[in-house]
Amino acid sequence: PDKILGHEFSGIVVDSGETDIAEGARVTCDPNTWCGACSQCQRGRVNLCPNNLATGIHRDGGFAEFCVFPASKAVVLPNEMNPLHGAFCEPLACTLHGMDIGAAREGETVLVIGGGVIGLMAVQLAKLAGAEVLLLTRSPEKQALGLNIGADYAVGAESEVRKIWPEGADLVVECAGVSATVTLSHKLARSGGRVVILGVISQGEQVPIEPFDMLFREIQMHFSFLNPFTHDRAAQMIADGTINVSPLVSRIISLEEAALAISSPPPNGEVRTIVVPKHA
Known part of the structure; x- marks a missing residue:
């Protein structure tokens, strides 16, 4: 203090x-x-x-x-x-660490949740890796900005993501730091996909997830902290x-x-x- x-x-x-x-x-x-x-x-x-x-x-x-x-x-x-x-x-250093963990590869699909500074940097890093990138944010202004800096798609709702990628994304990068989007993240990963949580949620807050779904679809869930x-x-x-x-x-x-x-x-x-x- x-x-x-x-x-x-x-x-x-x-x-x-x-x-x-x-x-x-x-x-x-x-x-x-x-x-x-x-x-x-x-x-x-x-x-x-x-x-x-x-x-x-x-x-x-x-x-x-x-x-x-x-x-x-x-x-x-x-x-x-x-x-x-x-x-x-x-x-950017923190975003790099998270994207290193996620290890996006050429030809993969990457969903970035959250249109803040971390999310918009993650969009650019995913494009540099050769991935197809979708930005999910409710802000129309940030959707437009995401498209401007390289996202292939930018939408505002889960249903719109599923229309574009019915099977989900190879990599989901959660950058919003909101309990609802953390809960949503593994649901939008395709079977065998990966999730990286970059967003920060308040200490003590709990988030519901569905282990059965993650188990039977073998979803890998990772967390990224700081900038080593x-x-x-x-x-x-x-x-x-x-x-x-x-x-x-x-x-x-x-x-x-x-x-x-x-x-x-x-x-x-x-x-x-x-x-x-x-x-x-």
Whole structure:
């Protein structure tokens, strides 16, 4: 409660200490600092480290005037990159981990549930894998955006998904973080298909699923957490334009406007609001 929030951000280095990062460099921050010594870290599952120190939770984050974090967690961004786009590196890193788990392959069908920033990045990653992609979101604005960034189809209801793919999808990626869509996810996977849950549901909330259906259709259900070893790759994919984040910037506001924006319902179709301090 005494820390300043903000884990999706980029900034300009004002003091790099005894490192090889130049002052004035623009960097993005991998917010998770694993201990490297626990059993999870030792077996390579760093995202499950119980001693993780997260920027924006355990130390002041991107909404602070100055943010201090280990140099090893800074990824230098090219000067020619739009500085607003650095804030997308962290969510893309998390999306990459989930899509790595799902392992979409060329020729497969991929259903992405949820038209937020994670879902729209998942659409692009699935297309890069050579899959046919369907975006399921109730927002007409996000349906249109999904089609614009590469989705083959974009619909607003389960029935519409079944009309397009009667047998279901090879891979279902749940990005909405809503109990109803988590429950729906395995039902929209084809027999022998896979489900990856990327959306975050509130702690303690329970979701009904049908194990009999998953058993007899041999549905694999996976969960994805944080961004192990993917932040550098995310930064590179945004920097070189492999992932297009420009359409995901819905509006730009000042730091003074941030509190109201965070506490208010988002406008229809909003994907991501970027906060820019006046002196940036």
